[in-house]
Structure formats: C-alpha cells, structure tokens
Amino acid sequence: MSARNRYQIAFFALGWLIAFGILFQMGVGSGFHSLYDAVNDRLRRLAQRFSDSEGNAVRDVRGSSRTDYLAPLRPTLSTVNGLKNPPTMLFGVYDGGLPNTFAGMDRLESRVQYKFPIISCYVAWGDKPTEKFPTRLVETINRMGSVPMITWEPWVVDFDETLRPNLPKRPEREYASLASIARGDYDFYIVEWAKAAAAFGKPMFLRFAHEMNDPYRYPWGPQNGNRPDDFIAAWKHVHLVFQKMNATNVLWVWSPHISMPWFEYYYPGADFVDWVGIGVLNYGTIASWSRWWSFHQILEKAYPALMKLEKPIMICEFGTLPAGGDEYEWYRQAFYHIDHTYNRGIRAVVFFNQEYDITMSSAPLNWSLLQDQRAAGYVAQALAAHSGL
C-alpha cells in the first residue's frame, strides 16, 4: 500500500469519526456526560466515606475530636433556624492555607485552646476547577463539626471566552456586571452552585459580593456602573435561583463596607438576608492612607444604621496588623466593646488569620494573631469566657 493510500484511509476514517461524533453528540452525548458525572460523584463519595472512617479512627485513638468538642453547640450549628438566631456568640476563623491545608488554623486553635464553630473561605466566580462549588471543603468542614462560610466573589472576568461565547468579551464584562447577573446572564454558573449547595444540604453561610459599596476595591463596586438597585436585583436573583434549586440550607450574609458611605441603600430587604456581615480590620500604619484605628473607632459610626436592620451582626473579618500600635490592647478593647457597647448586635466574630495577604498592598501583610503572644493569650481567655463550651 502506498503512503498516499494510507493517508487517504486515515482521512476518511476521520470523516466517519466526525459523523459518528455528531450522532454521538445528539444522542448518547448527554448520557455520556451523566455517566461521567456519576463516576465523579461516586469517586467523591468514596473519598468521603474513607474520610469518615479515618476521622472515626482518629477519634477512637485520641479519645477526642473536634465534633465532640463542638457538641454543646450542635443544636445551634446543625439547623438553619438555630444559626439565624444563635443563643451564644459564635466564633470563626479564616486561614489563608485553604483549601489545601488547615495547618495555619491548627496552629491558631492549639495556641488559643479553642475550636472555631465557623470556618471561612473565599471563592471567586469563574470556569476554573477552583471556582466550582467547593464540595470537598464544605463536606470536610461539616465533618469537623463546624459550619462553612463562603465569601462568593463575582469576578466575572474569570469566565473563559471560548467556553462562554454568549458573554461579552473580557474587558467589557466588568461594566455593570451586577445588572447582567440580575438579568440571568450568569445563571449557567449560579444554578450549578445552587444545586451543589442543595446537595451539600447542611447549613452554610454565603457572603455574596461583599463590600459592594466600596468604589476602590472590587469590580462589582459602584465605579463600574453598578448602582445600588443593580446590586439589590442581582442579590435577589441569586437568592431566587438558590430557592428554586432548594438550597434552603444557605444563610445569606449581606456584607457592605462600613467605612464607605450609603451602604444602607444596598440592603436587599429583610426577606433576603439572614445576617449582616462587616469587616473590622485595622491596617495600622502600614500605608499613607491608614492609621491606627481601634475596633470601636471603626465600628461606632455605622453601628446605629446596622442595628436598624434587625439582623444579627457578624464581624466577618476581624483582626489587626502589628504596625503602629499594641495588638494586645487592640484585642482587649475590641472584646470590651463587643461585650458592652455592641452586645445587642454582634452575634459572631470571624478571625482573619491570614499570614500572607496581598490584596491591599504589594508587600504581603501578616494578620496572624500568633505574632503577639500577649494578644494571643488574651484572645484565648476571651474565647474561653464567651464560647459557651
């Protein structure tokens, strides 16, 4: 056989293959996809079953576990209604090592002799695998006896242009992105998340498009032509999709930037929000735009407006940098004000235990509480006094 014949046959084989491929796409394609998803699901379940038996073995040999430690809070943590109005203050932690490692959180927990009932993480929108609903992570957090909180950031530019031909090109996508979310342009993504959240089924906090009123920070801010009404419409739309997909296990955390004005105008309404979330981070003297602010100084102006919403308040990001002041004193005063000045509103505090934060400055910032042993010792005492454990 001549080489020419051989290539001819190969060429026609390709033709047949394409013909079969089209038939395949039309008929069996979806079947293949569901088979694929089923295999994936089965593998994940297998891994979870393995994880469970490993967790049981660890508990058996150590005679204790995180779940046992958090058992007194179980009635609160295991139901959506319990979490809507917790009887005791809930504490939480965010650690920069997620979703790969809990090493940083472990160090913090062992230093302060406490296990946090809320574990916070951040996930961006997009087509990357890391931007899918983090089922593995939330399952793991749940199996550790805690409740996950996902800060869900609509970075719409992360969607692939070739995969999503119906979306505008990347540079144009960020302008008025909240309106397009409200229109349903991103439902392909939101629906998948809602389904996965419903499949998870256990209570979880979802903090969508936080700091939406800050024009200097995220692309979903007002600088990109996103008006308060657009935000509210987007929020309600996302909320609706989750309801339709039966993701009623989600607690909605509405989280404005309290140092920026007019945040009240972004409130979607009592029916769509379960918690009000705020960030109280003291940047100290790391930059020209910052100075040493106490917890009270950051919160006092906004607090009355927040209280009017009649929702429990969560400090979703709580911490201070060491530069320019005394960390111990900052935490001591913060807990004093949490107990006395703001005791009617604040129901949860999530420590921002990020050792390597590069979102605000070129040099990484270290928010870890463990830098100051006195401060860490004080926080340990405060947690013991407040935890209800």
Next chain:
Amino acid sequence: MASVRPWSDDAEIFRHRRAAPVHTWERWLLGVMLFLGAQSVFYFATWWFRTEHVNNLPLFILLSGATWYGIVRLMVGWYNAFHVEQPDPVVAPDGLSVAIFTTSAPGEPYDMFVRTLAAAREVTYAHTTYLLDDTGDARFAQLARDMGAVHMELIGIPGAKAGKINAALERTTEEFILVLDPDHIPLPPFLDRVLGYFADPNVGFVQVSQAYYNAGESFVARAAAEQTFAFYGPILQGMNGTGTAVAIGANCTFRRQALQSIGGHGLGLAEDLVTSIRLHAKGWKSIYVPEVLSRGLVPSDLQSFLRQQLKWSRGVHEVLFREYPRAFRDLSGHQRISYLMIGSYYLVGLTTLIYLTIPLLYLWAGKQPAAFFLSEYVQHAAPVGIFGILIYQFAQRWFCDPDRERGFHWRGTLLKIGSWSVFLQGFVLSVVNVAVPYIPTSKERKRGNFWRLARVPLTVLIISVLTAVWTVFRQLFVVPEAEVRITTEVTAGMLLFLICNTVLMSGRIYAAWADRERVDE
C-alpha cells in the same frame, strides 16, 4: 489451531511463519482508534497543563516529564502502527554469493554450535558458513569441518563480535553476509526469503524477526520475550513503512558494499544500532521482513537479563549521545524520530525513579507536585490508558507468531519496570562515560543470590512498607485532626500511588526468587 502447550511443541515452534497481512478494513478501524486515542491524549493534555495544577514547580516539571515521556512513547507506538507496511515477498535470484557469519566466544556451550551449524548447513540457498572462532578450542575447529563450515580462527581481536565480523569481512569476498547469532537456529528458507530484496541496489540490509524457542523456560524468559513481541510485530513493520527499519545484531543480512561504505560493521555495546544509523545516514535503504526464519535464546535468568539490559542501556545511550548528533543531518525526518525514540527507550529508568520518589516526598516531606486528586487524574488519564490497551491489543494481529505471542504482556511490563535501576545505571554510566565490558549474553539459565538480585526492589518494598506504617501512625496520632481531614484524599491517593509502585516491583522480586541459588543444587 493454537497448541495447548505452545512452548513445548518443537515442530510448531520451528516452523516458518509470516505475520498476517494487513487488510484495508483493519486500517480503517485502526484509523478510527488512533484518532480517538489522539483525542484522548489531547483531552488529557488540556487538563494536565493548567496553571492551577502546579503546586510545587520543580516537582511538577519532573512529574510532567515522566508522564509525558510515557505518553509520547505511546503515541510513537501509534504512529508506527499507523505506518505498518509488509514488503511483498521477492524471489531470490540464483547465483548470488552469500556468507553466513556466526561467532563463538570462550565459555559458550559447544552443543549450541552443533545445533546452529547443522541448521546453517540445511539452509537451502547456496552459501558458505563461516565460524568466527576465538575459543582456541580444537573441538570447535573440528565441528566446523564436520558441518561443512569454514573455520576462521580470530583470537585476540578487539571489538568483540563486531571486531571479528570486520576481520572476517577482509578475508572473504561474498557479496551478502548474514550475521547469525550462535544461539539462533536458522530455518532452511532463510536466505530465499531475504535475498530477493537486494534486487533494489539501494537496499543495504534486510532484517528479519527475532524469535525464541526457550520463552517457555522460565518467568524471566517469558517476560523478556514478551518485551520483544510488539517490536518485531507492528513496530518494526511500521518502521519498515517509514524507511527506518533497524538492524538488530542477529539475523540481519548486509550488503558487503554497504558495510564497506561505512568502514565496516560498527563497534560498541550497541554495535547493531551504530551500524544501522550509519547505514541510514549514508542513504542505504532497509527492509524488515516480518517472518520467523530462525529461533534463538532469550535470557532465561534474571542475572543474565539484567546484564544484557545494562549492556544495551549503556550502548543505546552511547548511540543517542554520540552517533545520533553526528548522523542527524543526513537522516530523514522519520529516521530522526525513530532513532531518538530508540535512543531514549531506557530513560524509563529515570522516569520510574521519579514515580517512585513522588509519593515518598509527599508522605515524608509534605511536598506535593500537583494540586489535583488521584481520582481526577484517573478520570482524565483513563481514556489514554484504555485506547493504549485497545490499540496494543488490536495491533497484535500483526505479530509474527500470534499463537505464541498474543496476550496481555504483564510479565514483560513488570520485568521492564522492575529493571529500572539497571536502565538508570546504564544512563548514568554513559553520562559519566564509564565503560561496561562486552560480555555475550549467557546462553544458559544461571542461578544467583536472591538477596543480591532482589536488592533494589526489596529496598523499594521495605521503604514503602515503612512509609505506609509511618503515615498511618502519623495520621492517627500526630497530625492535628483538621489537617487529617483536609488532606485525607491526597494522602490516600499518595498511599495508593506508593502501593502501585511496590506492586510493580513484584515481578523482579519473583524472578529473583525463582532464580535463587538452592542448597540442593
């Protein structure tokens, strides 16, 4: 019909065979499978090379190198299958002057020569057989005379077998020379089936299949033979299709003029490959005849096998580093690919080392090359594996002796991976340029010390068991609970990886055990 005991029926074994012809429908089906295979590789590649998969860059590069080395080799196998081409038989014209060269070295068993020389006498096409002898043993000279062969005493000539061939070339005049390894028993039609191709004046050498009669003798013999079936089947037939068929020391018939054009047979540990790359660089054509025209011996004990592999590994790397760059300019595109692939065959020693190291690095030092779970890897790599197996099994229809050769060649695979340390040794020796002595591969089954033969795989086994025990202990008692829970899947995946590696070492351990020295012997 296939014999029930395929390796015990001599009449069946020593029969002239030719690989089944390639039908057009087979090419169609193969074409479809190759496209699907290529697509599965593409699918795997788009998944593998994602920036978010990089966890530890240097390790990721190493792991990618090992993985893609394997996949590229697989695809080159497919490319060969695509080009499978069998030459039509050409009748040998009368009156060609032909010599058969066979060599003997001290220590080689006398009985083997009795059989080989007797068989050479029975080869029907008129020829002269020469025994190139450096044993200094009078029995060999007598044997040659009894068998109607010319005895040529060639003692103390450097360059081992190839040196003797070159010396004999100077003393003879035949136009065509069949180099026959002494363990190979030629079948009567041998020369009739190959000489016809020399009608084309550009054909420099004609290679035939290399088959064995002792493959049923032991696990190692079986495994070593299994490693060659595909090569003498679809691979060399594909190389024939691309004009890259190589000379394999034994059973190759050369045109004297071709050998003279490169200054004689090449020397070195991979003398056959040296000769063939030089001939190709000079523009000579080669033909591969997919026929069983002789049967020889395959190493039947682990020690001989490992020695042979070390010799080849060292020799092949020598070709890759020395001959290949020199010949590169004069080779055709197909030949460049082909010799690069042959030259890098033994790099599998290096990639196996990488595979063995990766789970250990994670379980002891927490270093993880890639940020994906084993389950995701399996999901994306499975199509490549499935098409690899399907195409391999399909291409077995072109094996030269399917009755004895078809099957899942797990023995060959296990022994190949188990021999990684020897391949690696050959690679390192050629990088630092240390010589390996040329010793002809043993023709008899030898026994060796189990502990010495199995040292490497046993070390791997012990390290793996210790690592597994330590990991379970650490997960249960030492690592903080939260960390146990979040790393559970990665740790389990790495443990599985470790166990797979250990299982892959089992072939060599078993072979060492089967060949161990016994007190009663």
